[in-house]
Amino acid sequence: MSTMPPEVSAILLDIEGTTTAITFVKNVLFPYVEENVQDYLLLHWDEEECQEDIRQLRKQAEEDAELDGFVPIPPDSEKGAEDVDSVVQAVVNNVHWQMSQDRKTTALKQLQGHMWREAYSTGHVKGDVYRDVVPAIREWRKAGKKVYIYSSGSVEAQKLLFGHSVQGNLLDLFDGYFDTTIGHKVESESYRRIAENIGCSPENILFLTDVTKEAKAAEEAGVHVAMVVRPGNAPLTDDEKLQYSLIMSFSDLSLLPLL
Known part of the structure; x- marks a missing residue:
């Protein structure tokens, strides 16, 4: 006492x-992002908030260009579905790389926060x-x-x-x-x-x-x-x-x- x-x-x-519990973020929140980031980006692609998340991640990727394992994010040339798929996959790869390095960049936190907001509001996470x-x-x-x-x-x-x-x-x-x-x-x-x-x-x-x-x-x-x-x-x-x-x-x- x-x-x-x-x-x-x-x-x-x-x-x-x-x-x-110290395991909650590691065992619940982080895996949710890793497993659902691709579906989340495709579902919300046309929304300004999602596009802003991608712009911030792209900006961070440019700053990370000298780091080992760096994952670039190409510009969105708006040519069509194939281009969207390539950008989404690059963002997914970048997010997975950042999380594997336990990075805490503002861009990553922003996307994670938006994904967790949806997970909580839909009851997928408590x-x-x-x-x-x-x-x-x-x-x-x-x-x-x-x-x-x-x-x-x-x-x-x-x-x-x-x-x-x-x-x-x-x-x-x-x-x-x-x-x-x-x-x-x-x-x-x-x-x-x-x-x-x-x-x-x-x-x-x-x-x-x-x-x-x-x-x-x-x-x-x-x-x-x-x-x-x-x-x-x-x-x-x-x-x-x-x-x-x-x-x-x-x-x-x-x-x-x-x-």
Whole structure:
């Protein structure tokens, strides 16, 4: 059991390995994109959003021309169905290559986000959320705490996950969302910016994460940290176990000092 510091008024939550199984993105979301990207592009080819996704991927491909394994995307000459098929196949190959390299380019994230939006809205995918998360957040909110999400995934992707979760629409549990547009999670300045955005001091924030580099950055900014230990998360060293407060479940986080 870990006690929440009394000065904490806002709780900042990571997603992967914290609210959601770390395997969800790798085993559900990523395979969905890899298996369905060709059908998605053909179905939405004539839509401006899809064409913008392809333009961004083509622009990224031009920047990647010097990388090993680079997959080019030819221009769309609008000659006919055969040309469409060749461009689609090139985009599919490029997306598969980027994902095999675990790249996180804005162009790739944009297409993935649009595909996941469709997957969630049609019910093909539901957001994974640990059972202990919702009851705990409701208790925190009853106690007057505000709750925010901070993830490397886009704000849109965050809202899709919690808006179409296995436990229903959970968007009313959160007071706001942050992604890497405010800064990377391993940079302490990001947490200072979040505190400023929320309208509080860093010491008024408790950050829950499973990543020690993120925990270190948050602590350097003056934010309180608790490490979340879930099945499948990266193991902590003995020193890390001593350095941080550890919780196995959100229910391990007590609002009141233990007597």
